[in-house]
Structures are given as C-alpha cells and as structure tokens.
Amino acid sequence: MQHYIEILLNGLVSGGYYAAMAAALSLVFGINKVVNFAHGEFIMVGGFAYFTAATFIGPFPAYIAAFVCALVIGYVFHLFVFRRRSLDASQGFSPGEYQIITTFALGMLLLNGALMVYGPDIHSVAPAIDLPRVRSSVLFISGPRLFGLIQCFLYLALLYLFLTRTSLGRLLRAASQNPAAMSTLGVDADRFDRNVFAACCGLAGLTGAFIAPVFAVYPEAGAAFALKSFVVVVLGGFGSFTGTIVGGLLFGVIESFGGALISSAYKDVFGFVLLLVVLLVSPNGLLGERVRGV
Amino acid sequence: MRKLLRFTTATFLLACASTTLPAAAQTTPIKIGFANSFSPPGNVIGGRESKVGGEIALDMFKAQFGPKVDGRDIEIIYEDTRGDPEASRSAMEKLVNRDKVDVVVGCNHSSEGFVLSRIAHENKVGFVAMNCWADDIRQQKFPEVFAVSNYTSRTSYAVTNFVKQQGVKNFLMVAENTDYGLAQIKMIEADLKRDAPDVKVSTKIINKTSRDMRDEILSIRQNPPDLIGVAMVAPQGFLFTAQLDELGMPPSEQKVIDIGGFVDQAGFWDNVKGAGVGLYAYVLDHKSNPVTELGAKVQAEYRKRTNQDPTRFILQGFDTTWVALMAIKESGGKSREAIIQALRKIRVVGSRGEIFFTDEPLFQQWPNIPFVVGQMEKVGQPPSESKVVFPPPSSKK
Numbered sequence: 001m002q003h004y005i006e007i008l009l010n011g012l013v014s015g016g017y018y019a020a021m022a023a024a025l026s027l028v029f030g031i032n033k034v035v036n037f038a039h040g041e042f043i044m045v046g047g048f049a050y051f052t053a054a055t056f057i058g059p060f061p062a063y064i065a066a067f068v069c070a071l072v073i074g075y076v077f078h079l080f081v082f083r084r085r086s087l088d089a090s091q092g093f094s095p096g097e098y099q100i101i102t103t104f105a106l107g108m109l110l111l112n113g114a115l116m117v118y119g120p121d122i123h124s125v126a127p128a129i130d131l132p133r134v135r136s137s138v139l140f141i142s143g144p145r146l147f148g149l150i151q152c153f154l155y156l157a158l159l160y161l162f163l164t165r166t167s168l169g170r171l172l173r174a175a176s177q178n179p180a181a182m183s184t185l186g187v188d189a190d191r192f193d194r195n196v197f198a199a200c201c202g203l204a205g206l207t208g209a210f211i212a213p214v215f216a217v218y219p220e221a222g223a224a225f226a227l228k229s230f231v232v233v234v235l236g237g238f239g240s241f242t243g244t245i246v247g248g249l250l251f252g253v254i255e256s257f258g259g260a261l262i263s264s265a266y267k268d269v270f271g272f273v274l275l276l277v278v279l280l281v282s283p284n285g286l287l288g289e290r291v292r293g294v
Numbered sequence: 295m296r297k298l299l300r301f302t303t304a305t306f307l308l309a310c311a312s313t314t315l316p317a318a319a320q321t322t323p324i325k326i327g328f329a330n331s332f333s334p335p336g337n338v339i340g341g342r343e344s345k346v347g348g349e350i351a352l353d354m355f356k357a358q359f360g361p362k363v364d365g366r367d368i369e370i371i372y373e374d375t376r377g378d379p380e381a382s383r384s385a386m387e388k389l390v391n392r393d394k395v396d397v398v399v400g401c402n403h404s405s406e407g408f409v410l411s412r413i414a415h416e417n418k419v420g421f422v423a424m425n426c427w428a429d430d431i432r433q434q435k436f437p438e439v440f441a442v443s444n445y446t447s448r449t450s451y452a453v454t455n456f457v458k459q460q461g462v463k464n465f466l467m468v469a470e471n472t473d474y475g476l477a478q479i480k481m482i483e484a485d486l487k488r489d490a491p492d493v494k495v496s497t498k499i500i501n502k503t504s505r506d507m508r509d510e511i512l513s514i515r516q517n518p519p520d521l522i523g524v525a526m527v528a529p530q531g532f533l534f535t536a537q538l539d540e541l542g543m544p545p546s547e548q549k550v551i552d553i554g555g556f557v558d559q560a561g562f563w564d565n566v567k568g569a570g571v572g573l574y575a576y577v578l579d580h581k582s583n584p585v586t587e588l589g590a591k592v593q594a595e596y597r598k599r600t601n602q603d604p605t606r607f608i609l610q611g612f613d614t615t616w617v618a619l620m621a622i623k624e625s626g627g628k629s630r631e632a633i634i635q636a637l638r639k640i641r642v643v644g645s646r647g648e649i650f651f652t653d654e655p656l657f658q659q660w661p662n663i664p665f666v667v668g669q670m671e672k673v674g675q676p677p678s679e680s681k682v683v684f685p686p687p688s689s690k691k
Contacts, residue, residue: 006512016505111334120338122529124564135542142540215505216529216565220334224503259509263470265499267509 005138007260008253009279011139013149014253017214018206019245020152021225022232025161028200030239031176032193034082034099038107041071042201045110046208047217048118051125059128061211068206075198077106082197107222130277144213151210156245160205163241166291172196176239228271235275237288246286250274309398323367324627325586326352326618327389327398328408329375329382330424330611337402337425337562338529340607344424345372347611348399350595354588355619364626368619375406382406386413387432395419397621397633399614401443404428404473411439420621420634423608424614428477432656440637440658442613442644444578446474447655448663451480452576453523453553454489456667456684462520462547464494468510468534469525469573470502470554478525478553500526500534507534511541521549521642524556531556532565539569546572557670557677558606575672579606579646582685584665589645603676613644 025039036042046066053065081102131143141149162168175182175192183189208217208225215221228251236247251271258270278286328348331341354371363368373385382405383665389395390413396419401407407426415436416423423431423441427449432441457465467482469475474661479497483500486493498514500507507530514522524534534572538544551574556562558577563570579585585593592612620642625632638658641650651658668680 003512003516010508010512014508017506039314046466049573115338117334120334120342122559122561122565124561124567133540140541142536145540216532216561218529219339221529223335224505227503256509260513263499264504264510265501265505265506266512 001085006140009139010260011253011256013017013145013252016149016152016247017211018228018232018249018252019154019248020210021158022229022236022239022244024200024203024207025229026236026239026241026244027159027203027231028197029233031172031196031243032200034181034197035096035103036197036200036204037100037103037153037226038110039204039229040224041107041110041114042074042204043208043225044114044217044219045073046070046205047212047221048114048123048124048207048208049205050212051123051217055123059105059126060126063128063206066209067117067206070208071109071198071202074201075194077102077201078194078197081106102188105238105290111219118219120219122216122218123207124204125212125217130252135163148214152207154207155210160241160245179230182215197200227268231271231275233285235271235285236279237285240285240287243285243287250286318611321366323362323369324622325393325395326368326370326615326622327386327393327395327400328370328372329385329398329400330372330379331391331402331406332372332374336375336406339528340402340425341374341610343605343607344400344402344611344614345652346596346599346610347592347613347614348372348597350592350599350608351612351615351619354550354595355467355616355623357605358671359623363459364624366486366627366629368627370615373409375400375402377403379405379409383413385575386410390414390417390419397422397618397637398632400424400619401426404431404477405602407431407443408473411436411536414438418634419630420618420637422614422618422637424610428473429481429611429656430477432659434515435657438634439590439657440617440660442610442617442649442660442664444663445656445659446478446481449483449553449664450479452480452665452667452684453482453551454485454576457486457493457521457550458490459684462493462522462549464496464519464548465521465523466498466519467496467553468500468514468522468529471499472502472529474527474660475499475502475525475554479523481522497649500530502530505529506532508537508541510535511543515541515543518543518548522606523551523553527554528556528559529565531559532562535573536564536569539566544569544572545574551667552576555606558603563674568673571672571673574683575668575670575677577666577668577680577681578663579609579678580664580666580680580682581678582666582682583646585609585645586643586647588643592645604689609645613649616644617642617649635645 018279028036029036049069050062050066053062125145127147129147133143134141232248232251236243254270254274259267320564333352339624375382375385378460399422401410402425404426406579411431421439423443427444427446429446467479469479481600484650486495519621557575593604594609621633621636666682669682670680
C-alpha cells in the first residue's frame with residue numbers, strides 16, 4: 001500500500017508541474033482563441049532569463065525578469081505579426097492556420113536564438129530558496145523540486161483568484177465568452193488581444209523560472225514542456241482554467257502509475273490513452289465548455 | 295571576309311575554352327562534407343565540438359602539407375543533420391549531389407548513421423563515421439563506409455567484463471528508446487548471457503523525451519539491483535542521475551554505470567552535483583589512454599580557440615577529418631573511388647593513436663578505440679581523471 005501511495009504522491013507532484021506549465025496555454029486559448037505553438041519555447045526563454053538574471057540581480061528579481069522578457073517578446077510578436085490586420089490579410093490561410101504557422105515559426109526562432117546566445121549546453125539553475133529534502137515513508141522529494149512545486153501551486157492559486165475574484169479577471173472571462181460584445185462596448189479588440197497574448201507569454205516565462213532548477217535549462221527544453229502542456233489543456237478542456245489544473249494532476253497520476261506498474265517505455269502512451277478516452281466520452285475535455293454557434 | 299572573321303573568332307574561343315576547362319577543373323576545390331547534428335533534437339554539444347575538431351584538422355593539415363593537394367584547395371562544407379534521419383537524408387543528398395563533395399565525415403547518432411551510410415553507398419562516396427555506435431551500421435558491409443567511432447560491441451565488452459569483475463548477480467539496464475539505446479542493451483544482454491550466464495539481467499526502456507523519471511526509479515527501488523546500467527545521453531542521463539539521488543538511490547550507495555557517455559558531456563557536474571559521486575562510467579578519453587603528440591597539439595589548439603577543456607568530441611571530429619584529409623593526400627583527391635581506396639589502406643597517426651581499418655571485429659572499423667571504466671570520486675572531476683576500475687584490454691576483442 002505504501003508503494004501505491006508513494007506513486008500517487010509522485011504523480012501529484014508531476015501533475016502540479018504539468019498544470020502550471022499548461023496554465024498560460026489554456027488562458028491564451030480561452031481568451032484569445034490562439035493555439036500558441038511557441039508555448040514551450042516561452043517556458044524555455046523564461047528559464048534562460050531567470051538563469052541569466054539570477055546571477056546579476058538575485059533570484060527573486062529574476063522572476064520578474066523572466067516574466068518581463070517573455071512578455072516583451074510576446075508583445076512585439078503580436079504587434080508585428082499577429083494583429084487582426086495581419087490575420088485579415090493572411091490571404092490563403094484561415095486566421096487559425098496563420099496563427100499556427102506564425103507561432104510555430106516563432107518557436108523555431110526562439111529555439112535557434114537561444115542556441116546562438118547560450119549554445120547547446122545544459123545549464124544548472126539554483127533555486128531561490130534552498131529547502132531541505134523531504135524523506136518520509138511515502139514521499140522522497142528534493143529541496144528544489146519541493147520549492148518549485150510550492151511555487152507552481154501558489155501561482156495556480158493566485159491565477160485562479162485573479163480570474164474569479166478581480167474585476168479584470170472577470171473582464172477577461174467575459175471577453176473569452178463573447179468577444180463581439182466586447183468590441184461593441186468600445187474596447188480596442190486588437191490592443192486587448194495583444195495585451196492578453198503578451199501577458200500569457202509572460203506567465204509561460206514565469207513558469208519557466210519556477211521549473212528551471214528542477215529540469216535544467218537548455219534550448220531544446222521547450223518541446224517536451226509543450227507536448228505535456230498541450231495534452232493537459234486538451235484533457236482538461238481547452239480554455240478551462242480549472243480543467244487545466246484537474247487535467248494536469250490527473251495526467252501526472254496516470255503517467256506515474258503507468259510508468260511504475262506497467263512499463264516506463266509507454267509512459268507517454270498512458271497519458272494519450274487517457275486523453276483519447278476522455279475525448280471519446282466528453283469531446284470538450286473534462287471541464288471544457290461546449291462551443292455554441294449563434 | 296565576315297565569314298572568315300566569325301570562323302577565326304569561334305576557333306579562338308574554342309581554343310581558349312579547351313585550354314581553360316582543365317584549368318578550371320584543376321582549380322575546383324576538393325570538398326569534404328561534414329554532416330553532423332548542429333541543432334536539436336540531435337546532440338548539439340557533440341556536433342558543435344566536433345566541428346571545431348574538423349576545423350583544427352584542416353588548419354593543421356594545411357600548415358603541415360601546404361594549402362593545396364595536387365594544385366587544388368581543400369574545403370569543408372558543413373551540413374546540419376539535427377539528429378534526425380530525415381534531416382540527415384536532406385543534408386547528405388545536398389552534400390553528395392549538389393555540392394559534389396569528394397568524401398563525407400560526421401554523424402553523431404546511429405539513426406543518422408544508417409541514413410548517411412546508405413546514401414554514401416548508393417552514390418559511391420567515402421563516408422567516415424564519427425560517433426555512431428550501432429554495430430549494425432558496419433554489418434551492412436558497405437565498402438564506402440569506414441568508422442573511427444566507438445561501437446556498441448566495444449561498450450558491451452567493457453560492461454560485460456565490468457559486471458563480471460564486480461561480482462554482480464542482478465543487473466538492470468535502463469535505456470532510452472532510440473536505435474542506440476535499444477541496440478546497446480540487446481548486445482550487453484546477449485554478451486552477458488554468453489559470458490556470465492549466472493547474472494540475472496533485466497531491462498527498462500525510457501522514452502527519450504521523458505524528463506521526470508521518478509516513477510521508473512520508484513519501481514526500481516522496490517527491488518534494487520546490484521548494478522544499474524544507464525544507456526542514455528544528456529540531458530536525460532543528468533536528470534536520471536539526479537533523480538536517483540533524490541529518491542534515495544545515489545550512485546555512492548547504489549552502483550550505477552553510465553554506458554551512454556553522458557558524464558563526458560558539458561554541464562554534467564553542474565546538473566548532478568554530489569549525485570554524480572560514485573558513478574561508474576564508460577570513458578573514451580581517459581588520461582591512462584594518453585593522446586598522441588598530435589592529439590596534445592589538437593587539445594592545446596582547442597583550448598587556445600575556445601578557452602575550454604577539450605572533450606572526446608573534439609578528438610573524434612579531428613580524427614575523422616584528419617583521416618579523410620590523409621586519404622585525399624594519398625589519392626591526390628582524384629576521384630571519390632580513389633579516396634575510398636586510400637581509406638582502405640590508410641594507416642595514420644591521429645589524436646588518439648594509429649588509425650587504420652580492419653574487418654574484424656567489424657567491417658572497416660578502427661578496432662582500437664581506447665576506453666576504461668572509471669569511477670567518479672569527487673564533484674567536478676573530469677571523466678578523464680576518474681579512478682580506473684576496469685582496465686582497457688591489451689588486445690582487441
């Protein structure tokens with residue numbers, strides 16, 4: 001029994017990380033209806049920004065640097081490539097296709113940019129607070145992983161409170177539900193989209209700073225993070241923030257049990273099987289809302 | 295008169311062309327294609343370091359033998375294989391068909407090696423493999439393919455003997471699900487079955503993209519083996535070692551051997567810290583296998599150029615390019631076939647010893663790849679200075 005509890009806790013630890021990684025991806029889809037294929041690279045950029053800034057200004061201000069760095073890249077990208085005029089002018093492509101292609105290209109650009117600036121080496125990052133490792137009968141967890149996990153859960157909790165308890169959060173949710181009404185009320189939709197996109201990129205960067213001490217920082221790290229994030233977001237329901245948290249935790253637990261009890265070779269498969277089952281039973285994911293046409 | 299003028303002009307132009315064409319052909323440089331992984335998901339560290347090794351080889355060759363061979367300049371054309379078979383195919387086809395290279399060197403992954411060797415064979419161009427370990431590449435017996443690279447049966451030989459030496463009864467191999475990882479554990483399993491049938495061998499395959507392997511380690515911890523063999527590359531090998539420590543199985547307490555050579559990759563100690571102490575490793579550039587005089591010069595040159603300590607990738611990149619250059623020199627670079635013939639007969643001092651190709655134990659393989667099994671004794675210790683646990687064999691397998 002103790003072994004199973006250990007696997008469960010291990011899965012929840014992994015799931016907490018997955019949920020945090022996926023949160024910004026879920027938000028940007030929920031509000032902007034954009035599938036950001038550069039999401040993993042924004043996490044990687046945040047990790048590198050944290051790694052660089054921490055050596056000069058210390059770890060806590062480095063979180064801000066990670067957020068700002070990814071935010072600025074997202075803002076500039078949206079300003080020049082992604083605004084509505086560009087989308088409207090993307091003849092031959094639907095806006096959705098245009099978004100996929102351009103964000104994918106941005107991801108490649110960020111990856112190769114990181115390779116040019118930092119080289120291919122794998123960089124180790126020290127956590128902001130050096131917690132002692134926990135060794136109980138059912139949980140072994142290193143200090144950096146524990147601290148990263150605390151940060152991830154705090155981040156998710158604060159984001160949840162922001163979305164549900166603040167007027168700006170409510171505005172964002174309203175905009176996600178009815179963007180046309182928002183334009184009718186006089187809100188500059190292009191600017192709104194840009195700010196939301198940039199903020200979500202910034203949040204992805206911040207997540208990169210949280211997880212950097214656990215998973216190390218290297219240019220191609222983004223691909224693995226993006227894959228997990230997409231599975232979690234689809235599993236939880238695209239655009240559903242609560243669904244992302246539930247999806248992340250469930251994904252972590254399923255992976256952990258599958259890997260430990262069946263075969264670690266098919267670890268990724270367990271998550272995808274779960275995803276297929278959930279999509280068969282509930283095509284909008286676990287907590288996704290059904291999209292209604294007018 | 296006009297007709298005569300036209301005839302004279304045409305004759306003159308023809309005469310000029312007939313005299314300049316061979317000259318133009320003479321001035322066409324001899325080209326070496328260098329196909330390696332310079333970007334993800336391939337082993338970028340190895341790719342980029344080997345490129346510097348190749349550059350040093352060309353510079354040293356020109357300094358020693360002059361800038362031209364048979365009146366022709368020599369140049370290297372670099373192509374990125376990205377550690378991906380499809381990208382390798384594009385890179386190799388460009389080198390062979392568009393750039394019309396005379397010989398190709400490179401390769402950092404066995405999955406690339408299969409593609410590169412097949413295209414080299416189809417186009418009858420010599421290919422010197424740098425770092426693709428899978429024996430199966432040699433077992434295709436393509437006459438155009440030569441290997442200066444380590445090979446899986448060499449590693450298997452080392453690990454099998456290490457297992458016997460340590461009196462291991464229960465051996466677990468954990469491997470990434472790649473051509474390399476799967477081939478490596480299959481070979482060690484077969485060798486142990488033959489040479490040490492009492493050893494109980496089990497395997498665990500891990501997805502190459504997996505970054506959190508704690509669930510696998512939890513299941514290992516339920517029934518700890520005497521020795522864990524890890525056939526992975528960085529960063530996965532780094533993370534696996536650190537996570538073993540995190541879950542209470544540090545290499546200082548649980549015997550673990552790195553089979554994939556990740557201890558030799560940049561950033562090992564930064565990432566694993568104390569967790570790496572006690573780790574055994576299959577080391578390809580140990581100080582007990584001293585480099586040649588030429589190798590020392592290469593290392594010094596690398597330090598001068600980059601201000602970093604050289605790794606085995608520098609020497610591998612140097613040796614493959616050096617062998618190709620010497621084959622070009624021997625053959626005069628007259629044709630692809632002439633270079634292949636020269637490679638067959640070559641016997642040249644490289645950075646790690648005298649390089650030549652035999653058909654035993656593997657087809658057109660440099661058999662004497664130097665290695666030891668070493669143990670990491672303290673944080674920051676380079677693998678080349680690790681404590682030798684299993685000595686290199688005095689004769690080839």
